[in-house]
Structure formats: C-alpha cells, structure tokens
Amino acid sequence: TDQVAIVTGASRGIGRATALLLALQGAKVVAVARSAEELEELNTKTQGLAIPADVADEADADHVVAETLSRFGRLDILVCNAGVGSFNLLENMESAEWDRIFDVNVKGTFLMCKAVVPHFKAQGHGHVVAIASDVARRTFEHGTVYGASKSAQDALLGSLRKEVRPHGVKVSTIYPGLVDTYFNESKPGGVEAEKTHLKPSDVAQAVRYVLEAPAHVVVDELMLHPITQEW
Ligand code: NJP
16 A cells, blocks of 8 residues: 555554554555664664654654655554553652653643544544553553553543544554563563563554454454463
C-alpha cells in the first residue's frame, strides 16, 4: 500500500517492531520517539521519516502531524504506542512519577489523537491503533499508577471511538499482556522470555491484523497474552 503511518515510541520495543512490519508491507512510516539516534538507525531500514519528538508536548505532537502531511501529502494511520511505566507500592510512588507516567500514557495519547483526528474526519477515513495494556482490565500489586494511567487511556480511546465512527474513522485498542521489551528498564532477549513473554513482533502482527480489516469492519478491541501468563 502507499499508506502513511505515524508510529510513536518507534525507537525500540513494540513500536520499533511495528514500524518495521508496516514498512515491510509498503507503508510510509513516520517514526516518532525522543531518541533521535535510534530513530535514524531505524529509518535506514524503513526509508520513511524520523521525527524526534515528545508525545506529551503539544507543540511536538502538532509538529509531527504537520511535518508528515508536508512531506507525504497524506496520513492514514496513527499507531499510538509510546508509553512508560514503573512499579512499586503506592506509598513508594513519587508524585513526580505519577506526572511522568500520566504525561506520556494519557496526555501523549490525547495530544497525538487531537493532532490527527481533525485530518482523519475531514478526509472521511483514518485509523488510530493504540497499544493500551491488559492492565486496563485487571489490577495488580505495584500497579496503582501505571494501571490508573492505562485505564484512563482506555477510557479516552473508547469515547473517541464513538466520536469518530460516524466520520468513517476507526479506533482499535490492543491490550497486550507481558511483552519482552525495554519497558521499565528491562533487558529483552533473555532465554526464559520466550516462554513467559510475547515478542514485540507478536504485537506488531496484531496491529497488522486490525489494519487489514475490510473498510466496513472495525476491530474495536483485541487482547493477547503469552499462553503461560495467568491474568
Ligand atoms: O516499551 P519500551 P514497550 N515521547 O520501553 C517511547 C505498552 N505495554 O515497547 O522516547 C515519545 O521498549 C520510547 O522512546 P524514547 C506500554 O505501556 C507494554 O513495551 O526514545 N516517545 C520507546 O520507543 C507502551 O504503551 C507491555 O525513550 C516516548 C517506547 O516509547 C507500549 O506497550 C505490556 C515517550 C517504549 O518502548 C510500548 O512499550 C503492556 C515520549 N514522551 C503494554 N516516552 C510490556 N512491555 O510488557 C517513551 O500490557 N517513549
């Protein structure tokens, strides 16, 4: 396809795997994250556009969309994937950590959607694919702040889906369980991870699946887990 896709959080993990898969399928990929070097390295493979940006910054979010439109003249897909988390007992979570997590996971989703939605509505099509989390649908110890942010993100996306549907615009929310990435400063690629975690490419395949639905179909929600994960 000649579709144009913005992928946030593309410098590593799920976002990087998704950017690579979409590029392989012929999409023009606009890779977004704060780490410019990693994005440039990725862009040598995807041959799209790398835009270093902080999704929690309104000027940055607007710049990503304006730059995409000026370079490619079209925009079809937003993969809203950038996210952060850290885990501890509630009383040990700093309030600055609350701000950081909500800034990226909730405000970043809000700002990126706010930047693309007017364009999608005007053209009568467009697809927001968000990487949420299964923790939007469960609770766990040490997950108060991250879980709250992912539930807030999920609620935002559910309301947005209803707002844009009459305009032919799709919102698909993907809820992965454990994924072997750099998330929360972990080191992917361990020998055990193959059994206990999804691979970033597994989630990228879920993104591909929701994007490939026929025009008259929207996959609203898609949850996936490693078969070993009790949740
Ligand atoms: O994590 P990681 P994942 N502006 O750390 C970027 C969700 N999830 O792939 O800015 C722009 O390898 C960051 O880039 P950089 C999770 O909640 C995960 O696992 O350069 N970009 C990097 O590219 C998140 O929504 C698991 O530091 C920003 C990327 O985000 C999504 O999956 C389970 C940014 C993070 O890559 C991807 O996370 C689950 C900002 N302000 C949901 N801040 C899991 N791993 O187990 C960060 O249920 N990024």
